[in-house]
Amino acid sequence: MLSPESLSLALVAAALGLSLPAQSTTYGLGRAPKPGEIEMWDIAISPDGKELPRGSGTAIEGGKVYAANCAACHGKTGTEGPNDVLVGGQGSLNTKKPVKTIGSYWPYATTVWDYINRSMPYNKPGSLRADEVYAVTAHLLFLNGIIRKNELMNAKTLPQVKMPNRNGFIADPRPDWNIGGSSRR
Numbered sequence: 001m002l003s004p005e006s007l008s009l010a011l012v013a014a015a016l017g018l019s020l021p022a023q024s025t026t027y028g029l030g031r032a033p034k035p036g037e038i039e040m041w042d043i044a045i046s047p048d049g050k051e052l053p054r055g056s057g058t059a060i061e062g063g064k065v066y067a068a069n070c071a072a073c074h075g076k077t078g079t080e081g082p083n084d085v086l087v088g089g090q091g092s093l094n095t096k097k098p099v100k101t102i103g104s105y106w107p108y109a110t111t112v113w114d115y116i117n118r119s120m121p122y123n124k125p126g127s128l129r130a131d132e133v134y135a136v137t138a139h140l141l142f143l144n145g146i147i148r149k150n151e152l153m154n155a156k157t158l159p160q161v162k163m164p165n166r167n168g169f170i171a172d173p174r175p176d177w178n179i180g181g182s183s184r185r
């Protein structure tokens, strides 16, 4: 016997042309991912760089990686496009024509590594080895005047790179956005 509440719910559902779903714990779609499959996607690098993998590179090797994989879209020197400008613009953010690049805007070198690792080259994301990502990141930091050409970037040194705009971000004061205290750092 249906209770008055479930009867009226059933009537509403019928009036809307819906069928009430059978009670089940899953939706009967897909399957649980295997551990290896989660690992494949679990590649995010946080600002402190603690997840950075083994490997290393300098701007010396990075120049070659850049020329072969990046220059076609970002320009030979990183300043001329056709796609996003990656070099220069320091000191331009509070002018009428801000130029946002890795050097002028990005607060962490670690998240530059992460971005390149997961999404560049745009037409072949995920194709670079960790050494190549370290090297090309070093090359871009070098072109932006942030590190020296022979400075070795790896899981230890990259998080120590001080980006010019590191303190240019203002913490969101709303308490409900202060999850994990991340904006208090």
Ligand code: HEC
Residues within 6 Å of the ligand: 065, 066, 069, 070, 071, 072, 073, 074, 083, 084, 085, 086, 100, 101, 102, 112, 115, 116, 120, 121, 122, 123, 128, 136
């Ligand atoms: C086929 C063209 C293409 C190639 C090749 C390419 N990129 Fe990009 N890149 C783009 C585009 C388009 C964007 C903007 C993507 C967006 O905004 O979603 C971008 C964005 C970026 C950004 C972020 C810029 C910013 O400040 O927001 C970085 C860093 C970057 N690319 C680095 C690289 C590196 C390093 C390589 C070589 C390993 C590379 N790209 C190869 C097209 C390309």
